[in-house]
Amino acid sequence: MSIVSGIDHIAVVVRDIRKARRFYKSLGFRASAIVLVRERYREERREHLYYGCSLRAGGRKPSIWLMQPRGRYGPLARFLRERGEGLHHIGLVVGDAAKSCKILRKRGVRLIRDACVFPEDREVRALIHPRSSFGTLIELVQPLRLK
Numbered sequence: 001m002s003i004v005s006g007i008d009h010i011a012v013v014v015r016d017i018r019k020a021r022r023f024y025k026s027l028g029f030r031a032s033a034i035v036l037v038r039e040r041y042r043e044e045r046r047e048h049l050y051y052g053c054s055l056r057a058g059g060r061k062p063s064i065w066l067m068q069p070r071g072r073y074g075p076l077a078r079f080l081r082e083r084g085e086g087l088h089h090i091g092l093v094v095g096d097a098a099k100s101c102k103i104l105r106k107r108g109v110r111l112i113r114d115a116c117v118f119p120e121d122r123e124v125r126a127l128i129h130p131r132s133s134f135g136t137l138i139e140l141v142q143p144l145r146l147k
Contacts, residue, residue, distance in 0.1 A: 003100045007062040008091035008141040009054075013080055017051050017068035024064065029055040036070065039118070050076050065091070089127075089137035097124040097142040104128065115142070 014020040021031050032054040039048045049071070055064040067088060069077035079088060094100045097115035105111065112127040124142040 003094055003103060004092045004140075005095060006093040008093045008139075009061070009063045009065045010090055011065045011067055011088040011139075012086065013067050013069075013076055013088045014085050015068065015080065017053055017066050020066050020068075021053050021055070024055045024066075027057075029057050029064070031055050037067075048074055048076070050074070061093075062091075087136070089139050091125075091139040091141045094140045094142050097126050097140050100140055100142075101126050109133075112137075115140070117144070119144075 012020070017034055021034065025031050034051055034053045037048075037050050037052040039050075051068040051070060053066040055066065067076055069080055071077060076088075101111055101115050110129040110132040112129050113125075115124050115126045117124050122144040124144060126140040128138040128140065130137045
């Protein structure tokens with residue numbers, strides 16, 4: 001049984017999102033506006049704030065998602081301090097994030113976050129721990145259908 005149906009995005013952490021956006025545009029990518037992103041998983045008290053920008057080449061998906069920490073604190077700022085700029089995670093498309101998490105847990109896969117609804121993005125997302133995925137953080141992305 002296949003859990004993943006495709007690649008949604010590749011996320012890259014950068015120190016200067018404007019400079020990175022210009023670079024990717026020079027390669028021919030179409031770039032969205034830079035936006036302030038506010039994310040909160042249900043079990044966390046604090047919001048994660050960062051600047052984000054979507055880059056697309058050709059079709060709609062997959063995309064590159066640039067991320068720049070807002071401020072010196074939080075998980076992205078810590079990632080940047082400890083590992084520097086570069087690949088942060090790969091977003092993979094799944095049909096049912098909650099069901100995928102249950103299947104993966106039964107297989108012994110460690111999750112950082114269970115399926116969580118992000119209504120503003122019309123997505124359900126979960127995170128697989130890098131220790132279970134050969135050093136790469138993986139985000140499971142389930143697009144929500146509009147009713």
